[in-house]
Amino acid sequence: MSIFVRIQKYISARLVPWAFASGLILGFLFCCYWGEIASQTNPFPNFVRFYQALAPSSGYYPTVNQLIALCKSRVSKSDILVVVGGNSTFLGVAQPPEELWSRHLEENLGKSYAVVNLAQRGAAPAGAAESVAEALFKQGYQVIYVANVLPPNWGEPDGADIYAYMYWNARARSLLLPWEARDRYFSGDSKNRDFRKTLLLRSWLDRASNSEDLWNMFCYAQFCTSWDSLTRIEFWKPRTIFKDQEGPPLPVPERFAGDLHKMVEVIRNLTNESGATGSDPKVWEHARAQVEAGFVPSMRARTLIVVSSFSPYYVHHMAGDEQQRYATLLTRTAELYRASGVNAIESGGQFDDADYKDSVHMVPSGGRRLANELTPAVRNIARELYPH
8 A cells, every 4th residue: 555545544534523523613603603793783674563474483583682782773872762562462463564553652752762662472561572671771771661461461570481582591691680589480480490491591502602693684684494384485585575564454343243252251251260359369469479570670660561451342242240340350450560660551441443453453543542542651751760
């Protein structure tokens, strides 16, 4: 065997594995570097809200760092940032983007205010968008957090399961304020302990790699790798091609006729199960624990919780005593938040049938009424906390 063949075999046996490993490590570090850049960049230049193609329900998981960057791109530290959280009612389902209620709120508030709508379908008041608001407040921004709740779905302190990753991502990155009651709640909740351990591990891995930030950047603007029933055969295309669209509502009688009896029964059951009149104090004790853990003391005066009502069309089809119990449920929920120092108001119960598309979602007329209701409440908070 010639000396050249021996050298070639030696190189192949000794150096090729090292070259492969080195390339793998360098490639990983390169991705981490770009992930770090992506985590500090707003990937949504024309953001209005999280419509379906930009939501975890369709396999797209916006990260807490990118949402912080989004908010920072809209406001300076001398302005007042209104971060909107909550569920699909505040997301603005049934309202076209150009007629979104949070846009009307920003117009009403005027200069020196910026409103960023981070609400998501089925989201709870705490966690997710609240984590973004808390992190921005910790960084010195003049934040007011506005979210809604549809009782008795008060929600866990880290939010609904599908959005809880956002809270744990913020926690792993030390973006949140310390709060012992929140820690105690999680340590005492044996039911969801394994789920939260998984989210915490995921968050620590993402902190080390910034992989989710990098993936989001590419998925939004370049190409995607997550198949979903919404995107279907075009799943590989960037999410920017999927538009935010809401069609016109049906005439009023037709909107509600199909599910009238079903929704009346749903509201009736929720009212009974919640113990609105005090028949089940354990329900309210648990709710108080959730509110106490979900909002750190320094954020409570900066938070406005809107207790949303089901459409009056359905409520008015219940018996008189049932309507009273439902009204009590809404009032007790608002009092629950106020007792912990959180600003709270009720909304929607006095709107017209025509202001709703279905049981909980408002058409543009309802959105404008919602914005008009919230405007003085937001201004009052700003006047007390951020006087200019």
